[in-house]
Amino acid sequence: RNIRTYMKDKEGDYKEKIRRHRQSKLRIFATVLGVIVFIALALFLYHKLRVYTDYTVKNVIERSESSLGTIVLLGENIVSYSKDGAACVDASGNKIWNQTYEMQKPLVDVTGECIAITDYNGRNIYVMNSEKILGNISTSMPVKSVSVSEGGIVAAVLEDGSTTWINVYDTKGKTLVYSKTKMNNSGYPVAVALSPDATLMAVSYLYVDSGAMRSSVGFYNFGEVGQNELHNYVSGY
DSSP states (O other): HHHHHHOOOOOHHHHHHHHHHHHHHHHHHHHHHHHHHHHHHHHHHHHHHHHOOOOOOOOOOOOOSSSTTTEEETTTTEEEEESEEEEETTTOOOOEEEEEESSSEEEEEEEEEEEEEETHHHSEEEEESSEEEEEEESSOOEEEEEETTTTTEEEEEEEEEEEEEEEEOOOOOOOOEEEEEETTTTOEEEEHHHHETTSEEEEEEEEHHHHHHHHEEEEEOTTTTTTGGGGEEEEEO
């Protein structure tokens, strides 16, 4: 009987130790989690609420370009463009490249360190990066929208009367992918966007449904996922 009592007491002590150990681990976990949440919240509030009160001027560059020019960042460099041309300079004002052209309504797209410039209804697309001019793509139809990837691959919406084309080019102007659309089928493509690696493409369509104008977005995959799909079309909304 004494042995049984002793064994029960031992078992009770063992269970109590396990319970205390679990509670201790739970308290440690809760403490660590609380500290992590507190630090994350503090960093979030710091970035959201901080106010800059001073600055240091490291360099001043005088620009001679027309005041009508538009400025965009290209990596760590600066591009200014207008209807007459575009120029790229580094942070010290050193000219990287200069591209002349004549446009009425420049369309510009920048992704990472690549930029594509074309004229709305024009037939030339100029492709540059932060180091050099990559190429000049000539199209046989007027350009309505353009998008460039980080590697210089360009997607463009081209209009041909009642038919509209969505073409994808390399920097030399070679057509890599093309798609023919009509208003009475998928609709009119009003804008196109490439992913940074050029494996994905989104196209915004405008179409008529029961007398009302509506819009949709189609997604295309040029990688392995889209190889088994018709025209690489994978989904739409």
